[in-house]
Amino acid sequence: MFDWPQKTFSPQDRYKDLSSFEKEFWKKKPLKDLSKAEWELLCDGCGKCCLNKIGIKNKVYFTNARCRFLDPENCLCQIYEHRFKKVPDCRDIDLNTVFKEPEILPKTCAYRLLSEGKELPNWHPLISGDANSVHNAGMSLKDRPTVSETKVKDYEDNIVEWPDL
Numbered sequence: 001m002f003d004w005p006q007k008t009f010s011p012q013d014r015y016k017d018l019s020s021f022e023k024e025f026w027k028k029k030p031l032k033d034l035s036k037a038e039w040e041l042l043c044d045g046c047g048k049c050c051l052n053k054i055g056i057k058n059k060v061y062f063t064n065a066r067c068r069f070l071d072p073e074n075c076l077c078q079i080y081e082h083r084f085k086k087v088p089d090c091r092d093i094d095l096n097t098v099f100k101e102p103e104i105l106p107k108t109c110a111y112r113l114l115s116e117g118k119e120l121p122n123w124h125p126l127i128s129g130d131a132n133s134v135h136n137a138g139m140s141l142k143d144r145p146t147v148s149e150t151k152v153k154d155y156e157d158n159i160v161e162w163p164d165l
């Protein structure tokens with residue numbers, strides 16, 4: 001989840017300078033060699049990493065309980081700049097996370113896909129050129145039956161096994 005300021009920024013703005021990047025840069029170098037800007041462009045904006053997870057017997061389960069600060073309409077973090085202060089267990093999606101704890105990312109996460117040697121899907125905004133394609137393809141949290149974590153009593157009751165998690 002990356003820095004997409006809510007008030008002044010449209011997610012589509014992220015792709016307007018795409019021509020200044022090397023074409024298909026994600027195919028030409030490993031994740032560890034990406035610039036910060038390239039790394040951030042890889043995030044598809046699905047919001048699925050902002051679902052709460054629980055561990056049971058060494059296995060990670062996703063729940064449908066979203067972080068209280070995730071906007072379920074546009075799948076953006078509403079407190080991005082202050083997220084680590086306000087949410088101590090908010091995770092930075094970095095190389096360490098991607099390679100050492102891939103199970104906390106959904107199967108469709110672009111970082112996880114590339115780390116596993118897979119291609120980006122056609123609905124990824126870097127392929128489609130459209131920030132909404134992740135939503136239109138049903139691959140984000142938009143229009144899914146999620147609930148705010150503030151309403152959850154027992155996370156075990158909220159475990160979901162969606163195929164893309």
Ligand code: SF4
Pocket residue numbers: 001002042043044045046047048049050093105106108109110111
């Ligand atoms: S799961 Fe991956 S691609 Fe989706 S919002 Fe999180 S970091 Fe970005």
Ligand code: SF4
Pocket residue numbers: 001049050067068069070071076077078079080083087090091
């Ligand atoms: S604070 Fe919540 S919504 Fe924001 S990035 Fe972290 S987990 Fe996602």
